[in-house]
Amino acid sequence: MKSAKISEAVVRRLPIYLQALNELHSREIGTVSSQELGQRLDLNPAQIRKDLAYFGEFGRKGIGYDVIYLIEKIRQILKVNQTINVALVGAGNLGLALCNYNKYSKDNMKITAVFDDNPQKIGTKINNLLVQPMDELVETVKQGEIRIGIITVPAVEAQNVANRFVEAGIEGLLNFAPGILRVPEEVRVQNADFTRELLSLAYYLNQDEEEDEDGSTLD
Amino acid sequence: MKSAKISEAVVRRLPIYLQALNELHSREIGTVSSQELGQRLDLNPAQIRKDLAYFGEFGRKGIGYDVIYLIEKIRQILKVNQTINVALVGAGNLGLALCNYNKYSKDNMKITAVFDDNPQKIGTKINNLLVQPMDELVETVKQGEIRIGIITVPAVEAQNVANRFVEAGIEGLLNFAPGILRVPEEVRVQNADFTRELLSLAYYLNQDEEEDEDGSTLD
């Protein structure tokens, strides 16, 4: 079992379910139906049930899903029930923000190493983590069982950093720099380039008052 | 024309095309075919042609697309050929990072106002921008013709900030806080919650060496 390939769309929804469930849990709600969850997330209940069913039977007919149990199951599926070590390259403002966030995170992904190529930054501390020079990346990643790399350097340096990570045997990369990263296909790259988000957001802005001969534009 | 509803998938790809074209332009490449572009972006050439064809006929048969012309056209489609004013709430590290990025951005989205509720931060300057108190948000957004809001506050405050923006008549929101934002449907919300990205990245990690009775796991 678990053999069928799970689509990316499904995987992208799992963290959303997890967030919603965590919130329900914090409000001491013990059980939730796919309908309630769907309402809250603007998703079709059938879709939620189907997504979950790819991984097992987690609900009870006539009742719904036990919140705590489902949280645990999704955490297993996403592999965040175990500790996952993460390295960050680029100790700028963005890097700092991520490190800080990390401190409060309730899941088990931990930034355990930070790198930068700026001599001014090397040796300084961010949340008890020493900023290390790039030279030490490969060694540290291997030794520290670091499986995910976060790239928060300027666009021109991103590919170089990615190459180092690949050399170190990284399994996944979260890339905040604009542009395409070229990596071997066994390395998963997730893009978090907010300029893209901002540009597509602009598309949905109301059309500016251009000379619009007749008023009947949209449906 | 331009009446057919464009799918979100298409809109999400336009910024990617734009990035690639900008890079081609910086390398002084004047013409590109859908095939070349597709290779570079790991996309099907037919898809690229079809995406562009929703908006007009931008290419030349037998030749390809003029890079400069296509950049201009996509910028028009995304409405980033005009200046778009943006407000940011949350002058933390993440907010700082975005303001800094803004400085170097080549497209016409400009952060023109920054807000925070921390008295320590109010009145300080970020890149020549005064950090304003939240009280002034509605007024400033209206007066300053600000159309997009960026939210970089902790999760618990995000909805409140969103409400203020809606009150001020914002058209789009880029939300970096985890969780779902409730807004009227005419306001577009784009999520940039990196915790989601990180969680889905974890899904694609190699399965840990769990007791795996028989070796034959994946196909």
Added chain:
DNA sequence: TAGATTGTTAATCGATTAACAATC
């Protein structure tokens, strides 16, 4: 028992890709 809700199959819908006439 009656009502609720799951897991799952079948139907629908939409997005991607292939194919090709038009044409540079």
Added chain:
DNA sequence: TAGATTGTTAATCGATTAACAATC
């Protein structure tokens, strides 16, 4: 003219949604 490549239609593929038997 021959080769390349667009714009677009038709075919394919995959994802979402509806429907319902099973069952709590």
